[in-house]
Amino acid sequence: MDMILKKHHLILIASFTCCQLLADDGYRLWLRYDRIENESIRADYMEAIRFVYVDGESPMMAVARKELAMGLSGLLGQTISQKPADADRGVYLGIVGKSGYIEPFISPGNLKGLRSEGFLIKATSDRTIIAALDEQGLLYGAFHFLKLLQLNKSIAGISTLENPRIQHRILNHWDNLDGTVERGYAGFSIWNWHQLPTYIDQRYIDYARANASIGINGTVVTNVNANALIFRADYVEKAAALADVFRPYGIKLYLTARFSAPMELGGLSTADPEDEAVKSWWQQKAAEIYKAIPDFGGFLVKANSEGQPGPQDYGRDHASGANMLADAVAPFGGIVMWRAFVYSEETPEDRALQAYNEFVPLDGSFHPNVMIQVKNGPIDFQPREPVHPLFGAMPKTPLMLELQITKEYLGQGTHVVGLAIMFRETLDTDTFRDGKGTTVAKVVEGTEKGHQLSGIAGVANIGTARNWTGNHFGQADWYAFGQLAWDPGVSVETIYTDWAQITFTHEPKAVQVIVNLLTRSYEACVNYMTPLGLHHIMGAGHHYGPAPWVDSQSRPDWNSVYYHKADDRGIGFDRTGTGSNALLQYSPEFRAQYEDALSCPPEFLLWFHHVGWETVISTGNTLWDELCIRYHKGAGEVAAFRQQWQGIESSIDSERFKEVLMHLSIQEMEAKWWRDACLSYFQSFSRMEIPNGLEQPEHSLDYYKSLSFPYAPGIRPRW
Amino acid sequence: MDMILKKHHLILIASFTCCQLLADDGYRLWLRYDRIENESIRADYMEAIRFVYVDGESPMMAVARKELAMGLSGLLGQTISQKPADADRGVYLGIVGKSGYIEPFISPGNLKGLRSEGFLIKATSDRTIIAALDEQGLLYGAFHFLKLLQLNKSIAGISTLENPRIQHRILNHWDNLDGTVERGYAGFSIWNWHQLPTYIDQRYIDYARANASIGINGTVVTNVNANALIFRADYVEKAAALADVFRPYGIKLYLTARFSAPMELGGLSTADPEDEAVKSWWQQKAAEIYKAIPDFGGFLVKANSEGQPGPQDYGRDHASGANMLADAVAPFGGIVMWRAFVYSEETPEDRALQAYNEFVPLDGSFHPNVMIQVKNGPIDFQPREPVHPLFGAMPKTPLMLELQITKEYLGQGTHVVGLAIMFRETLDTDTFRDGKGTTVAKVVEGTEKGHQLSGIAGVANIGTARNWTGNHFGQADWYAFGQLAWDPGVSVETIYTDWAQITFTHEPKAVQVIVNLLTRSYEACVNYMTPLGLHHIMGAGHHYGPAPWVDSQSRPDWNSVYYHKADDRGIGFDRTGTGSNALLQYSPEFRAQYEDALSCPPEFLLWFHHVGWETVISTGNTLWDELCIRYHKGAGEVAAFRQQWQGIESSIDSERFKEVLMHLSIQEMEAKWWRDACLSYFQSFSRMEIPNGLEQPEHSLDYYKSLSFPYAPGIRPRW
Numbered sequence A, B: 001m002d003m004i005l006k007k008h009h010l011i012l013i014a015s016f017t018c019c020q021l022l023a024d025d026g027y028r029l030w031l032r033y034d035r036i037e038n039e040s041i042r043a044d045y046m047e048a049i050r051f052v053y054v055d056g057e058s059p060m061m062a063v064a065r066k067e068l069a070m071g072l073s074g075l076l077g078q079t080i081s082q083k084p085a086d087a088d089r090g091v092y093l094g095i096v097g098k099s100g101y102i103e104p105f106i107s108p109g110n111l112k113g114l115r116s117e118g119f120l121i122k123a124t125s126d127r128t129i130i131a132a133l134d135e136q137g138l139l140y141g142a143f144h145f146l147k148l149l150q151l152n153k154s155i156a157g158i159s160t161l162e163n164p165r166i167q168h169r170i171l172n173h174w175d176n177l178d179g180t181v182e183r184g185y186a187g188f189s190i191w192n193w194h195q196l197p198t199y200i201d202q203r204y205i206d207y208a209r210a211n212a213s214i215g216i217n218g219t220v221v222t223n224v225n226a227n228a229l230i231f232r233a234d235y236v237e238k239a240a241a242l243a244d245v246f247r248p249y250g251i252k253l254y255l256t257a258r259f260s261a262p263m264e265l266g267g268l269s270t271a272d273p274e275d276e277a278v279k280s281w282w283q284q285k286a287a288e289i290y291k292a293i294p295d296f297g298g299f300l301v302k303a304n305s306e307g308q309p310g311p312q313d314y315g316r317d318h319a320s321g322a323n324m325l326a327d328a329v330a331p332f333g334g335i336v337m338w339r340a341f342v343y344s345e346e347t348p349e350d351r352a353l354q355a356y357n358e359f360v361p362l363d364g365s366f367h368p369n370v371m372i373q374v375k376n377g378p379i380d381f382q383p384r385e386p387v388h389p390l391f392g393a394m395p396k397t398p399l400m401l402e403l404q405i406t407k408e409y410l411g412q413g414t415h416v417v418g419l420a421i422m423f424r425e426t427l428d429t430d431t432f433r434d435g436k437g438t439t440v441a442k443v444v445e446g447t448e449k450g451h452q453l454s455g456i457a458g459v460a461n462i463g464t465a466r467n468w469t470g471n472h473f474g475q476a477d478w479y480a481f482g483q484l485a486w487d488p489g490v491s492v493e494t495i496y497t498d499w500a501q502i503t504f505t506h507e508p509k510a511v512q513v514i515v516n517l518l519t520r521s522y523e524a525c526v527n528y529m530t531p532l533g534l535h536h537i538m539g540a541g542h543h544y545g546p547a548p549w550v551d552s553q554s555r556p557d558w559n560s561v562y563y564h565k566a567d568d569r570g571i572g573f574d575r576t577g578t579g580s581n582a583l584l585q586y587s588p589e590f591r592a593q594y595e596d597a598l599s600c601p602p603e604f605l606l607w608f609h610h611v612g613w614e615t616v617i618s619t620g621n622t623l624w625d626e627l628c629i630r631y632h633k634g635a636g637e638v639a640a641f642r643q644q645w646q647g648i649e650s651s652i653d654s655e656r657f658k659e660v661l662m663h664l665s666i667q668e669m670e671a672k673w674w675r676d677a678c679l680s681y682f683q684s685f686s687r688m689e690i691p692n693g694l695e696q697p698e699h700s701l702d703y704y705k706s707l708s709f710p711y712a713p714g715i716r717p718r719w
Helices: A002-014 A039-048 A059-076 A135-150 A202-213 A233-249 A276-292 A318-332 A351-362 A420-428 A440-445 A474-486 A492-503 A508-529 A560-564 A588-594 A602-608 A623-646 A654-686 A701-706 B002-014 B039-048 B059-076 B135-150 B202-213 B233-249 B276-292 B318-332 B351-362 B420-428 B440-445 B474-486 B492-503 B508-529 B560-564 B588-594 B602-608 B623-646 B654-686 B701-706
Strands: A052-054 A090-095 A119-123 A127-132 A159-162 A168-172 A218-220 A252-256 A298-301 A335-339 A370-375 A399-404 A455-459 B052-054 B090-095 B119-123 B127-132 B159-162 B168-172 B218-220 B252-256 B298-301 B335-339 B370-375 B399-404 B455-459
Touching (some): A059 A233, A119 A135, A135 A159, A135 A202, A318 A335, A370 A455, A399 A420, A399 A440, A420 A508, A508 A623, A654 A701, B059 B090, B059 B233, B090 B135, B135 B159, B202 B233, B202 B474, B233 B252, B233 B276, B276 B318, B420 B440, B420 B492, B623 B654, B654 B701
Parallel strands (some): A052 A090, A218 A252, A298 A335, A370 A399, A399 A455, B218 B252, B370 B399
Antiparallel strands (some): A119 A127, A119 A159, B119 B127
């Protein structure tokens, strides 16, 4: 690996001796608003947009007006009037029932199906109407209109109505108050708590703009491994300053609640949720917060998991804890998001079983303003997991889906891995809980069960990196999360084609390469890291790089060997009836797909089965050969990605081109590292040869085991 | 304080609801190269600069060429030819004795006094010549030429020759390998060790450009509290990638050497500098480093200080340790910078005495490639300290001056405090060691003692903040350090007038306000923090905010009370013959200025004397009254700074204007906090009233003592 590193870095340095100070650094994300290059399209727009009038004077309408002014002046290359001029062609934005400017031009039929936060964009021969039931919908309509222009879409005759299908679309920042970010690979936290509330970083505003533009309407700014200090008066005031920035963008601020805060901050001797003094402390604290932040969203809670305090410390269950907090914020309209990512102090036979076992019995006992937040899979954001068995298994409880946008297990800050494919896989998975078609998306939307709340959370990949996400392509993951949170039915093709065009270029070949890269990289990554259902074989602690040999962590289920169970006979975790029987937590129809090792889809084979090295699997190869083939295929694809990227240099601005190329070079090296380290290790059990025609590992297994990375990013320091 | 905070933050939010994405964010520092607004000046330049030709093809000449191309196209608004055209008016850059393009136009008289790294800029009627003895001088000449244009100076008839007066002009980064920065207030480390050597951040290049433009020719990229890991092969390769970026900019890379590295990394049982295996380990390590970095600068070492390992652990002295390392790098031309900031495990009567006592006896015993790096004062970068007694006291040893650019004790990331005044105070101080006129500057230049080496170090204030220094005015401190390192004789007025014009505006009133702010803020800060020679009364650990009451730190000399010694009778540290007699470490003429409390200049009164509360001091006031007056004067001046800044809004781009205003608002609040907290505390000893006409403290002493800041920035986390 060392030699490869050396070579690449010399090449890259050589092309870097000059620099343009104003080169594109990616800070503007997908809101670039550069002048539209196609003259005829721009001319059409100029003809149709002689003015843009936002009918309303609130802070949110001011924000919409300013975004339109900024966007249009950039895209069209000239300032567009903001005054209404009835005779002329123009764009009107107004609230249904409130704006005389729009009423005459829309019929009840046009508005059919329009709901809160949704919008209608409708063009007639002499004007374009953007209508909504509320200001938030109008703001989203304004951003959508700008996006249509960024995409160079024709607006003549347009008639589009959009509603969000999920109510709470929320980012989760695992940001610590010391500025570090747990599992953050894009620098450090963008929240400068020390200088808040007085210093308002321009980033806070641009963060809000970016989120509003993709429909995100909530943000949890503190880590789920929570710190009670956030509830101290001066920190509440700091949080309020952030909420003030976010409010006109329709983004509610949420905080994580450390369950033991009444003791640590309040000086109580207990945090028992049934204790009256504890209840009273939280009620008082909620009142204080709502005084500073009238539209405070509520609490996100990680309790009784990985050492965090929780109601079980007092012999209470999750419902008792969640309801107590929910009651504190209920008078103010707040909600509680209670995480189902729990595992107890004692290690069970199979960690995958725990959340289901703890939560299913509580279905129906949560108060109406509680949602249970469930990770996509039962372990922990592995490159590929089957869906979490809780989806569909708690029909009386609204379940939020928690996705990880930051790539803790998918190459961290340097690998290009388009996550929309993975998100879609989860959303589209059929739980069969209410018969065929009970997809995770349907469960989360919750409409069939009549849930009042619905929600989706994404663990943010945002940091102080100039381009927000460290890797330019990480922006696509943030964008994709927003798009899927708004409409879980939107296609990956649409997401990535739009993103490529508004973020990079309209040049067709380049768009094709970018979309291909984003669409195929997920499968490639699964192949070079954890093919065939392998999971949790990364470095301990920092989770960087391959380490299937990890076997000395304090808890058995923190070790790689716990998960892959490789031995002389074979490899894989038997979760069928002959093993942990985790499969039993799924519906019979779901189970049927995976129960038999012979017919189990290869992507989950080793998740559910321990399979002999020489067993011929459904692909027609022996397990060992298939493992080798997949590792090599994944690593090989990354090399192709780099070449494809190099082929579109002329279509990409130079700074971003080089930065992506450097990351692809790192990814190429690391994909080989994963391949060679894992195959070397597994070979020590299988004692079989790497099939003919495939490269041998570059180094010995001892070499790979000797590598150490004490300062790999994304770990929470112990202050 | 809370109420004031609230008010400011509402005002600032209100003016912030819009944003310009391409607003000036300060990233370009003083190398803005915006088009020159004055048409006539620009026309003159266009006439005189029809082309610019750099006669040379090396990487360094390529860098000069590119900088000139970028700078001129920006300043003049059009691309300038890089081809020589003898008949036309143009600019030639060439090495003396090597370039036929310059030889005919310079006489030996023109070159008189020109030395290595220096340059000559000379305009005749038909051409401008930039000449130097070496490429580095030519690069500096190119930057100087661009600066002349940025300053709108006439280049007709110009004839200027400049040489650096100090040989090693070095930044010290207290950056940890985990990305944190000890005493960093501008975000986190700009070195992304994890992604090096492959990912070359654009910042590395722009960092090199900025430093080269002010003559800085070395950088120590790792913390003096050192980590042996930097010497592991993969980290050496990462460091080499940085060195590759810096090389064409004439900047050498240095590393900090952890004295115990032979044990921690090499597996030896000792780090004894007289042990042959230890010597051999360092020799081998030096050879490895020089193989990767042929122009590696050498080591900076903090040993036997604040818990760091060192030669005294083995009964050896500093010379033994320094010489052993110096011998390892000597074959390759490297140097060792050995810090004199030491204090032993046992607390002495007066910490100020220690460095002198340990180092003076070693004068003459250091090898020729060793410099001793001495902080400006004997304690630790306090707002105001008398000069360090070592200056002039080790005539046989080259002493480097260590200045702190990062504002650990001067308001950290938020206060505007122009440090050039403080740097000048140190440089101009007369040690009288070789008679009158033996200033610190002369000692550091070392020419009179015939030293082969000379050096000056500045602890960097640079971080991941978009504008590099967090506070826009922090850029002025970086710039001032570079200017004074190049020429310790340059005036503060010149430094700040130039900086204001090239960084902000040529508008005279605005320049005046900026220069005033930078010139007066240092004295204001000393007054609101530590007037009359007080020192080390800040918060423990993070050093944020006032805390004269600190009395429970593990070492006595880590406590505030150790330094101010306030009691019922008075306040101050008696360092005369009746006390610690630290004054005895200075020359008789120096001593004479401070020995008598009655005539001691007020700025050092309490540094050298314990003075009664009711004693009438040289200003004509009682000590208590003078203390109150100075605290109030300092805080009051900050309020005036804010008002002055608001008065030039029309001359400053909006983003930087608002950001500076927010920081000035924080500074105003914190100046009052310092004033009120310190006076409340000292009043508990003096039991005297705050003089009539001065505001009473806003809160009780208990309130100020109750404040805690567990996540104040700049602390090194314990990973």
